[in-house]
Amino acid sequence: MIMNPIPTQSSEIRVTPIPRMTQGGRWRVEAMRSYTSDLLLWFTRGQGRITVSGRTRGFGAHNAVFIPAGTMHGFEITSQVFGTAAFFPRSLNLAFPQEPLHLRIRDAAPQGDLTLILENLQRELDGDRPKKERAAENYAGLFSVWLDRAKLQYPQNERKSEKADQLVARYSTMIEEQFRSGRTVSEYAQALGITPTHLSRICNKSCGRSASALLADRILYEARRLLRETKLPVQQVAAQLGFTSAAYFSRAFQNHTGKTPSDFRRGA
Structure with missing residues (x-):
């Protein structure tokens, strides 16, 4: 269903x-x-x-x-x-x-x-x-x-926003706007003017996740949503999310969820 x-x-x-x-x-x-x-x-x-x-x-x-x-x-x-x-x-x-x-x-x-x-x-x-x-x-x-x-x-009595917080917020916004593009963490970091290592470090400090984990989490949410809520073939789901092939998408999906895209869809 x-x-x-x-x-x-x-x-x-x-x-x-x-x-x-x-x-x-x-x-x-x-x-x-x-x-x-x-x-x-x-x-x-x-x-x-x-x-x-x-x-x-x-x-x-x-x-x-x-x-x-x-x-x-x-x-x-x-x-x-x-x-x-x-x-x-x-x-x-x-x-x-x-x-x-x-x-x-x-x-x-x-x-x-x-x-x-x-x-x-x-x-x-x-x-x-x-x-x-x-x-x-x-x-x-x-x-x-x-x-x-x-x-x-109830004003939000929080520490003053630091440059690192602003960078992570910008990265989060960029992910939301571009997660279907197939861009890598390195490309996001370059657009922010920092190294991938620094981007991952400030993400870990801000939310306890690496830059790649944040990006993968957003992509995989959309993958699961499309598999559960539409009848799009797996190949089209992969293409919509910027994967170069359905096989690469299926491997990445199974590595993160423990199920193949088809098995996940059948479990709906």
Whole structure:
């Protein structure tokens, strides 16, 4: 069965429990990927680590993570992690931040406000009342106001961004824009004006992964998504992701996942 619980492209507001995002495999949230919609992750229970734009932080209960559309990210999920994910299409033209935010909401009042907004939003989306789309858009607008207030109340007290952090963020953006091109880490490093060794060193410091691991993770997420959600032949999947041959793609896929592309697709 072809499964697509969370589309990478959507023109609709969507709200879903965070555990449901893993339908089809934990790789759906743990591997590096992005969406064309702005994303809110509202963690209400559990803890783990989340990587956004090449930087890894810990998250816990009552953490709100806002991830703009097109931003590469992934996060750990266990049976203890619970919360809500909300997807807001760019067509809403809301005044959302252009940079990621990680807010630790310590007080009960704003925690309750956000939970209520998301519950009301979900109720409108699931119901059949007239003008539900308009109502959902208004709740999305209320969320944008909540986010602006939370930014003022809970500023991100983090160390000043260093040049290395900026380079990793730029590398993350370049991967997201060009991971289908077949470019190597050396070519990305050259475009950034640094050596591959230095790029890998700063990636390890920022997120605990090498530059090649970040790149491979993004490519393999897309490979698995295409194998699960489309009927494209393996050869076409390989070509779309910049591999020079289907055989090379199959070897790389099996080395990282333990399965051939065909076996992975049959397991859907």
